[in-house]
Amino acid sequence: MDIDKITKTQLINKLIEQHQRIKKLEKRSKEEIDRIKSTLGKDESKFKSLMETGSIGILTIDDKGIITSCNDAILDFSGYSRSNLIGNYFSKKVFISTRDIPRYISIFKNILSGKEAEPFEITQHHRDGQIRYGEVYFGPVKDGNEKLSGFKVIIRDISRLKDFEKQLKDSEEKLDIFLEASLDAIAIHENGKIIKVNQAFRDLFNTGTECPEGRYFSDFIAEDCMEVLEKKIKEDYKGSFEIYGFKSSGSKIYMEVSGRNILYDNKEVRMEVLHDISELRKAGEKIKYLKFHDSLTELYNRTYLEKVLGNVYRERHLPLNFIICDLNGLKLVNDTFGYVEGDKLLKRVAKILRYCSRKEDIVARWGGDEFFILLPRSTPREVDDVLYKIRNICAGTRDQKIPLNISMGISARVSLDQDFRDVIKEAEDNMYTNKLLERKSIYNSIIASLERMLWEKSHETRDHAERLKGMILRLGKSINMPQSKLDELVLLSTLHDIGKVAVPDSILMKKGKLNRDEWKIVKRHPEIGYNIAKSTPQIAMVAEDILAHHEWWDGSGYPQNLQGDEIPVNSCITSIVDAYDVMTMGRPYKEPIPEKEAKEELIRCAGTQFNPDLVDQFVRI
Numbered sequence: 355m356d357i358d359k360i361t362k363t364q365l366i367n368k369l370i371e372q373h374q375r376i377k378k379l380e381k382r383s384k385e386e387i388d389r390i391k392s393t394l395g396k397d398e399s400k401f402k403s404l405m406e407t408g409s410i411g412i413l414t415i416d417d418k419g420i421i422t423s424c425n426d427a428i429l430d431f432s433g434y435s436r437s438n439l440i441g442n443y444f445s446k447k448v449f450i451s452t453r454d455i456p457r458y459i460s461i462f463k464n465i466l467s468g469k470e471a472e473p474f475e476i477t478q479h480h481r482d483g484q485i486r487y488g489e490v491y492f493g494p495v496k497d498g499n500e501k502l503s504g505f506k507v508i509i510r511d512i513s514r515l516k517d518f519e520k521q522l523k524d525s526e527e528k529l530d531i532f533l534e535a536s537l538d539a540i541a542i543h544e545n546g547k548i549i550k551v552n553q554a555f556r557d558l559f560n561t562g563t564e565c566p567e568g569r570y571f572s573d574f575i576a577e578d579c580m581e582v583l584e585k586k587i588k589e590d591y592k593g594s595f596e597i598y599g600f601k602s603s604g605s606k607i608y609m610e611v612s613g614r615n616i617l618y619d620n621k622e623v624r625m626e627v628l629h630d631i632s633e634l635r636k637a638g639e640k641i642k643y644l645k646f647h648d649s650l651t652e653l654y655n656r657t658y659l660e661k662v663l664g665n666v667y668r669e670r671h672l673p674l675n676f677i678i679c680d681l682n683g684l685k686l687v688n689d690t691f692g693y694v695e696g697d698k699l700l701k702r703v704a705k706i707l708r709y710c711s712r713k714e715d716i717v718a719r720w721g722g723d724e725f726f727i728l729l730p731r732s733t734p735r736e737v738d739d740v741l742y743k744i745r746n747i748c749a750g751t752r753d754q755k756i757p758l759n760i761s762m763g764i765s766a767r768v769s770l771d772q773d774f775r776d777v778i779k780e781a782e783d784n785m786y787t788n789k790l791l792e793r794k795s796i797y798n799s800i801i802a803s804l805e806r807m808l809w810e811k812s813h814e815t816r817d818h819a820e821r822l823k824g825m826i827l828r829l830g831k832s833i834n835m836p837q838s839k840l841d842e843l844v845l846l847s848t849l850h851d852i853g854k855v856a857v858p859d860s861i862l863m864k865k866g867k868l869n870r871d872e873w874k875i876v877k878r879h880p881e882i883g884y885n886i887a888k889s890t891p892q893i894a895m896v897a898e899d900i901l902a903h904h905e906w907w908d909g910s911g912y913p914q915n916l917q918g919d920e921i922p923v924n925s926c927i928t929s930i931v932d933a934y935d936v937m938t939m940g941r942p943y944k945e946p947i948p949e950k951e952a953k954e955e956l957i958r959c960a961g962t963q964f965n966p967d968l969v970d971q972f973v974r975i
Contacts, residue, residue: 411488411509414495415444417502431488431511433481444507465494466502475512487516539609539628542618543571549623558609558630560601571626575599576606583611587624590615596631608635650697651704654718659726662716663774674767675737677727678781679707679744680789682759683800684723689885690856691756699756706758710743712736737764755810757803761789793892800890805848807855818935822847825931829968832975835923843924846896850903850928853883877912880904899924903932908962926965930956930972933964 405412405425413424421439429436445458461471471492478486488509495504539555541548551566559566559574572580579597586595594612601607613626646658681703688696700723707717707725716728729737741762748758763785767777809816826843835843854862857879861872868876880901887897902916902925909917937955940946947955953973960966 411511413439413444413507413509414504415507416504419444422504427511428509431480431486431509432478461492462505465492465505476509486511486513488512536627539630540625541566541571541574541628542616542623542625544621544623546570546572549619555628558601558607558628559599560603562602564602587613594629606632608632648719651701651719653704653708653725654716656718656720656726659716659718659720659728662728669770671730672768672770673732674777675729675732675734676765676767676777676781677729677737677740678720678763678778678785679703679725679727680761680785681723681725682761682789683756683890685889686800686886687756689889690882692856695756699758703758703760706744706747710740710747712740715740752799752802753806755807757799759799761785761792763788800892804852804855804886808849808852818939819848821935821939822928822931825934825972826927828975829927829931829972832971833968839924842896842899843927845893846899846903846924846928847931849883849887849893849896850900850932851879851883852886852900853879853881855886856882877904881913896924898922899928901925903928905929906963907960907965911963921965923965923968926968930964930968934972 405423409427411425411427411431413428414422416422421442421444424436424439428439432439457474461474464471473489473491476488476490478488480486489512491508491510493506493508494502495506497503536552536554539558540552541555542550548567548569548571555561555566566574572583575583576598579599582595583597592612592614594610596608597611598606598608608631610629610631611626612629613624616623616625618625646654646661648655681699684696684699687699700719703725704717704719707727711717711727712729712732714730715732716730718726718728720726727740729740741764744760744762748760751757763781763783765777765780765784767774805816805819823844826847827840830840830843854876857875861868861875864872880903884897884901887893887900899922902914902921905911905914905916905921905925907918907921907926909915934952934956936944937947937952938949956964956969956973960969
């Protein structure tokens with residue numbers, strides 16, 4: 355809200371400035387009043403000196419109320435000349451409102467009875483038309499017989515003071531508007547007791563219908579923050595600092611607080627401005643967390659590990675054993691099932707490594723598919739226990755959809771003279787050595803896993819694969835293919851449809867005809883199979899054959915529309931044998947046909963779908 359284009363800070367500063375000006379003005383005039391009052395009815399010569407030189411208005415009146423003398427300050431206050439005042443009644447030249455007449459009479463009675471008269475305010479119409487405000491003090495004048503002969507009157511011009519007070523009141527009203535318009539929580543308190551809060555304060559602390567006014571500010575602030583807060587208040591600290599408190603529900607709120615001592619409702623009070631930084635703090639903590647943690651697995655990251663190794667671990671942590679773990683087949687999972695499944699696999703590994711490690715160990719994701727375990731003050735026996743647990747859990751996943759296979763390497767830092775980078779390299783070298791030694795087991799595990807997934811998801815069976823293998827070998831041998839190519843054919847007979855593992859079961863197992871979108875998904879399986887094979891070194895040699903096993907001799911196949919001799923021979927052989935087995939053995943959606951009819955169908959499609967020479971050779975063996 356734009357109120358006279360004054361910012362909240364400017365308004366507070368204005369309040370403080372006006373407060374200080376009022377205090378200075380009051381102090382100065384009060385001191386002079388006290389000096390004058392001390393002479394009333396006592397030191398006549400001193401009184402006359404103050405009357406002539408002072409800045410406070412002074413006049414004398416006789417016992418009938420007629421002005422007998424006055425100083426220049428009275429002339430300034432009233433706008434009259436001396437001749438206009440002297441000889442005239444005080445009540446006529448100095449305005450006293452009708453409602454104040456009883457008080458005026460009471461003052462004179464008090465003086466007559468020897469009591470001290472209380473000061474009172476008057477409103478004076480200056481001759482220039484302006485209104486002046488005065489504070490009036492009366493003192494007795496006695497003759498030589500100690501009888502009352504008149505009065506000495508002191509009039510302090512408080513017009514400027516009234517103006518300042520009005521400005522201060524206006525500023526306070528604007529401050530009230532600011533309080534309600536402010537998005538920050540604001541509380542005004544006197545010696546800790548709240549006298550006013552805004553709606554933002556109620557919202558921040560979720561006070562509901564409860565009235566915060568009358569409660570103590572400390573009720574909303576955490577106890578361990580109060581010492582700092584009280585110190586800042588005592589110092590009238592002008593900056594900002596961080597504290598925390600609690601909502602009525604008990605949830606914690608972090609706040610940035612800044613405060614000032616101000617004058618409000620004619621009282622010196624403290625205003626606290628509370629800015630909610632809870633979300634900002636959470637974001638900061640998250641940034642700090644992510645700096646040293648892997649966002650996917652929530653393990654420590656490489657940055658943290660290197661920091662710890664370089665700056666934290668000392669002699670007392672030795673021997674410090676290192677285990678580096680490499681998750682085999684992650685790229686295969688990503689290419690086959692997508693990165694969502696790959697991420698799930700990484701999370702599984704992270705959970706397993708944490709479970710298998712000791713409480714004091716540090717488990718981190720080193721990067722990609724590599725993980726790291728640091729084992730401070732560990733013996734070879736303890737390291738072996740961790741390795742055994744990991745291997746045992748992995749072995750138990752062999753029959754799962756995505757089995758776990760982790761290669762590991764170890765090393766130890768037994769002296770601070772050893773550079774931790776060299777120790778890490780030793781662990782990595784050991785891991786890669788183990789990976790080579792285990793490559794046959796890894797290969798068999800991957801192949802078995804792919805076959806199992808294919809058989810579970812499609813109409814393909816182990817018997818179908820065995821039949822294909824037998825027919826493919828006979829056809830390959832009949833055209834004198836070398837043994838290396840025959841080995842590839844055997845592999846292809848099992849894995850040519852491996853891309854189907856990424857096709858939804860609802861499509862693969864559908865009994866009716868596929869719609870256009872479903873058929874489009876199915877037609878992607880050669881490409882998926884190709885990516886799987888390329889990402890698996892053990893079967894990469896048949897990747898091109900997998901990609902082309904649905905190409906047609908006339909170029910109308912998919913996915914590349916290859917034609918004639920552009921199609922790999924292995925792919926041509928596989929497509930012929932696979933079609934023959936499907937026709938003769940049937941499928942849930944198709945009845946089998948006799949072998950003779952199946953061969954006739956192959957001959958009919960030779961030159962369009964199939965390689966004509968290979969069809970001719972196949973029907974004759």
